[in-house]
Amino acid sequence: MDLCRHFTPLRWIVPFRDWEVFAAILVNDRGSGVAYGSDLTAHEVKSATFGGSFEYQYHKNTGRQKFEHDQTVEHVFVVYDDSYRSVAVYTLTAAQFGTFAAGWRANLEASYGVGSTQQRFRRSIAFGDVTRSGALGARVADTGRRAGVPRSDVGALRRVLPPSRLCRPFRARALP
Numbered sequence: 307m308d309l310c311r312h313f314t315p316l317r318w319i320v321p322f323r324d325w326e327v328f329a330a331i332l333v334n335d336r337g338s339g340v341a342y343g344s345d346l347t348a349h350e351v352k353s354a355t356f357g358g359s360f361e362y363q364y365h366k367n368t369g370r371q372k373f374e375h376d377q378t379v380e381h382v383f384v385v386y387d388d389s390y391r392s393v394a395v396y397t398l399t400a401a402q403f404g405t406f407a408a409g410w411r412a413n414l415e416a417s418y419g420v421g422s423t424q425q426r427f428r429r430s431i432a433f434g435d436v437t438r439s440g441a442l443g444a445r446v447a448d449t450g451r452r453a454g455v456p457r458s459d460v461g462a463l464r465r466v467l468p469p470s471r472l473c474r475p476f477r478a479r480a481l482p
Contacts, residue, residue, distance in 0.1 A: 325353040359430040396440035
């Protein structure tokens with residue numbers, strides 16, 4: 307029985323922190339270690355399923371600082387399918403991100419005005435906007451030999467995302 311086919315809403319299994327580790331390896335960066343700001347020292351990391359959107363949240367107490375900081379770092383967008391067998395990574399420069407964020411500033415300031423009880427300001431960038439504006443940095447597809455994808459590429463992804471985090475058939479299969 308192929309569990310992936312019968313239980314497709316498995317996309318919530320991989321926590322966002324795992325995608326941050328994956329991105330850190332790809333861009334050779336480290337975690338920032340601060341409560342607010344970018345996820346990595348020079349990169350903000352977002353993840354979503356193919357066709358989804360990437361949400362930005364700005365908390366009432368630190369949102370203004372994070373918003374300004376987000377416009378100084380590169381943004382890494384990890385997209386994946388529900389089975390985690392296909393993953394792509396796109397990047398936007400700080401300037402490219404700034405074109406999206408320019409329209410957010412007035413709403414951000416207004417949402418934290420006097421008397422506001424709002425705790426977070428949220429905005430999203432659509433998948434299509436990222437693929438049109440960003441650069442494709444990496445793509446891993448578990449299509450096997452039919453498409454000429456070396457097994458080592460899939461193996462590298464599986465080392466970053468352990469098998470316990472991946473959707474795979476229930477029955478064990480012999481390795482080729």
